Amino acid sequence: MTPLWPVAVITFKEGIRNRAVYGISLFALMMMAVNLLISDMIMQEVGKVSVDIALSSISFLGLLLVLFVGINLLAKDLDKRTIYMVLARPISRGEYIIGKFLGMVLLIVVTMSILCMFAVASIFLVKMRYSGYFPRFSWPMIFLSISFTTLSLILLSALSFLFASFASTSFISLILTIAAYIIGHSMTDVKALVEASQSVGIQVAPFTVKLVQIAYYIFPNLSIFDIKTQAAHDLAIPMSYIFWAVSYGLVYTCIVITIASLIFRKREFP
């Protein structure tokens, strides 16, 4: 048996039993109730608002999972030296990182599936009460949006592993991961803004343009996984877009985890 699996299993168990996961689930339950309440208060576009609230909620809760449970899973290993019990086995540092990451992926997928059930239940209840407000609605788009969010969280988690592979404290990993999340979601807009300004005659320093363009290609473009608006309005997404987005997410994740394990190989645990 490859040593990755036992590491993944204990990582998943440690993560899923964390009280923060219960907190996230409780929060999801509250969001479901809020969705029902808000739907009662607004008089138009109930369907779109309800889908938007449900999808935004699980996207936010998924982010909390990565930031506060995921980062801790690795950071605690380093801070409390629980990593000794793993590395004392015939497991290399690279395998440790990959195994740990697989456990985290499992945790994200399982938690997102639970959150997905809450989201689906809330949308379903609103749809039952106000079926007239759901003229353009499709469940596959809802599931596609949640799958894309899951993929973006996996990518973000890979980045947090990369930061933890060289950062000295979990706080630095947390700050860097939040920064990567913000940059990842706004880079497309910033690039468009910088480039569009030039086309209408507004001067932007060439250095700034170059810097933004370089950052655009280095940082992950998380905005491509955000299809909540399309899901709320049931706008079609071409198959080619899905294919490229999934490929981009998987390839980027693999590259980041490979770099993290290469850096980790040099690390010592005194």
Added chain:
Amino acid sequence: MIRIEGISKEFKEGIGSKRVKAVEDLTLEVHKGEVFGFLGPNGAGKSTTIKILINLIYPDNGTCSINGKDVRDRETRRHVGYLPENPFFYDYLTAEELLWFGGKASGMSSAAIKERTDQLLTKVNLQAARKRHLRTYSKGMVQRAGLALALVHDPEVAIFDEPMSGLDPIGRKMVGDLIMELKGQGKTVFFSSHILSDIERFCDRVGIIVGGKLRVVDRVDSLLSGGTTLEDIFLEEVEKAGGGATV
């Protein structure tokens, strides 16, 4: 068999460039089937040497091998059981799951793990607490769970860093019995301690390390043959090294 050849290790102290020598040109051999005690005051370099043996840190110079294999080869650790000083484990795992991990990661079958888990948890007196999360364990219980984890894959070489630390007299006796049992099975045991009586009781040979340098390596019986005590020898070595360490 454990072979340490001329290892040295320096650590940076703080932000500045000041470096501290944790271990200096240490050469040592522990024979198969031997119980070897690694004695030294706090900060002498015992844990650093052990961590180099487990490949948790890399030496600046020198090499280490266990059973003829370089410790940098992960396969070496398939036959090594390690108990860290003040072990910490995952809060939400149970002792049973901890041993499952240790067994699986060492390539054991599920049936073998189950049998060995029953055996070991009985031995370390954790049978009743086997399904409890480790976060609810007392310090002594964590130490005992760590011992069970170190031995789950029936290693040929056991390396314990301060195995008696945090244990009550019953726990200490249990660890002593375990060490003697391993010796009876022909296993090699290398353990560090600064408790002289433990070394006297269990070890065939002892190495005294002070200030990162190995000062004495000898059989315990020959060291004590002239009527001197291990405490006298230890304090003399600390004195020679210019340290005022307390035992």
